[in-house]
Amino acid sequence: MKKILKITGIILLILVLFLIATPFLFKGTIEKQVKKAINNNVNATVEWSDLNLSLFSSFPDARIKLKNISVVNKGEFEGDTLVAAKTIFLDMGIPQLWKSEDKPLSINELGLEKALVNVIINEEGLANYDIAIAEEKEEEEKEEEEGISLDVKHYEIKNSEINYSDESSKMFLNLKEFNHQGTGDFSAETSTLRTKTNGLISFKMDDSQYFENTALDLKADIKMDLKNMKFTFEENKALINQLALTFDGFVEIEEDHQNLDLSFTTPTSDFKNFLGVIPKEYLAELDNVETSGEFGIDGRIYGKNDEKYIPKLAISILSKNAYFKFPDLPKAVENINFQANLINETGLMKDMNLNLSNLVFTIDQDQFSAKGNFKNLMENTLVDLSVKGRLNLANINQAYPLEMDLDLDGILDADLTASFAMDDIEKENYEKVKSSGSASLSNFNYASEEMANPVKISKAVLKFNPANVDLQEFSMQTGETDAQLNGKLQNLMGYLFKDQPIKGNFNLKSNTFSVNDFMVADSSEEKEEQKSSEKTQKVEEAIKIPSFLDVSLNFTADKILYDNLILTNGKGALAIKDEKASLQNISADIFGGNIGLNGSVSTKTEIPKFDVEVSLNKIGISESLKEMELLKSLAPIAQAFVGDLTTKINLNGDLTKDLSPIYSSLTGSGLAEILNANIEKSNLSFVSKLDEKLDFINLDEVKLKDLTTHFSFKDGGVDFEPFHFNLHKNIKAEIKGRHTFDNELDYKMDLDIPAKYLGGEISKQLAKLTESEVEDMHVDLPISFSGGIKNPKINVDIKSATKALTNEIVEKQKGKVKDKAKDKAKDLLDGFLKDDDKEEEEKAEQKSDSLESEEDKKEEKSKKDKAKDKAKDALKDIFGNKNKK
16 A cells, blocks of 8 residues: 555656646647648738746646737738737647647637737728738648637736727727636637726727717527538626616628627616716715606617628617616706607618607706707718707716816807708808707806816807808906906807817907916926926927817907006907917007017917017107017116117017027027116116226216117027117217126127226327327226126226327327428428529529520520429438438
């Protein structure tokens, strides 16, 4: 007995050692077989980081586990990831490990964990999951012995996400937190597959969101006839949020089409079924909601499905005399009646029709109703719709627990009809749209965190006409702002049904319009982020001009408040289109003068941009610089001026996320004219320091008038062309240079001052001049400015001016000496000519009158020339010509 036990123990030990060693012995062979099977069958790049083989985790089967596997498309969808999974496992009988590489592997169980599956069908109908390599005819005739054989008894998908996007039908399906498992026998011709599924479903079709993160729970038993490829649903239940459905029927797969016949219905007629469809984020718990009345869904999907036909539809949704009330809310929704039928009797896509029969509900004393027909839903939809009733908006939140940050109040009245084709809306053939009736909103109050103050609309009236919609009246108040608006909407139906921009022309009048009322105050953290973004000149999430607006607005406003600015008598036009706001002929009174504005702001690009032309006419300098940060940055030196200014600026550049200029990006040019101004040196230390260095003038006494300068913006600063002005009646000045927007200065000033102002060491030189000469003598005094404007470096170049003046005085003295020499030479010459040559010349002239021959005349002329030469030689000797004796 002991011997038997000993032998048994040894055998068991050998088996354990064998089970431990087998994964190491056969891992390479198994990995080669898996890679070969995949590479022979798919047109995609399949990779994994590791392959593990275990004989214990799924004993008596062996388990192959692939980690970090990815399947990346080739061909039409090259580069797109079809599948990315953390783990894929396959279970197979241990004898499979001894099969040669030429024999197929038989898989009993497979699983997928933490996977992302992206299924795409493009507009041409090609699918990215179609990666199987087409087999040759001779290979089809062979027995299916190569590759992997699926004898699956169980499969599962855990904690995964599946995306399905069909671009041709504009359909998108998303399954999150998706778990699915099935148990059956795929090796048998007939068997029953039992499945369980749960997750969150989102479904969108043609811009309409039908489900969004709605809970889905499904239990389905499917009878499989694999020989005839027919799958029959038995005893199946689905729970969508809290809407329960039962369904049965079959799907049969033929070579070029599918046949199906599926029916579904709600197992009960409780109206709570309807509330159960609504996503949880818009609805509180339903457990204690009071309901009465009937609600039911009955439907059938049947017929052929192929490239030409879709299944036929007959789906009916009915509510009759329904009522619901939430326990924590004061009001109920009553008398809910409606019937909706979705029908397709031909199987052709174009024949999908929806009929909504008299939707009616009552809240408190208000009743609202609507009805309509929507034909050809999948092509050129024909809409025939009517709405009528009154609704107190405040009752919505008192009857239904909307999980939205809204506080609504006001009365909505509507009585309108509309009839149109979607093609006409899309092609903007608004003249073919038939609409009539009216809608009004009164005493409407709206509060939201997106608005700085509650919005109060006392009256809004819309009149519907065949061609457009008249906004006959619109009166609103928010914060300090009041506004009255009227105009025309050209495509309200296009905005409501086709997601087109709102088009219209409006007129606005306001007594007070505060821009601050339409801006939410930044938190301290947001302000720090803003400062940081300005320093790095990066924009993360800029304020966006709405892309759905295509409108023009003419406005007048008695008072406009913007930040700390107060503008009066404002008027102009504003056009908004394609995320761009264009300002046209904007004018207003400000700082005792007038401002004019033309230009645009665009937020279409990642970094917003602007391009404006600003005219400031006869405005107060000190007031404007104090209140307008941009103007202060453009001309910081002007802070020392008190007076009036006129300027015209062309400016463009980038904007921060709150639409403030990024100074380093600015380019443009401008012209400024100081009409009249005094200098207040106490306003700016820059000027005070300059005044200390110029003891010959008091800058406070300087008066500027009609000073004009041209400037330009580039490289993060402002460049000023040379401009001239009079500091005093006998002092002229020229300034040129630049400053950066960090207020770093680089300016040159030249003063043309009377020489006597230098004084000191130049006084001895000036003493050599006459009084009138001193009064007339001027000198250039160079001055340079550098450093920051609050603590500038000022260099008054007295040395250069003194040297220039000294040289001028010396030259003047030399000139005097030469003048005296010239006078002396003239006196000597006159005396010489009198005493000698002049007498001889006179005699020669007298004698020439009596000469008869030409030879005598020549002789007399020669004597005259000799006399002149003697005079020239005498002058040269006097002026120091020492090279010639």
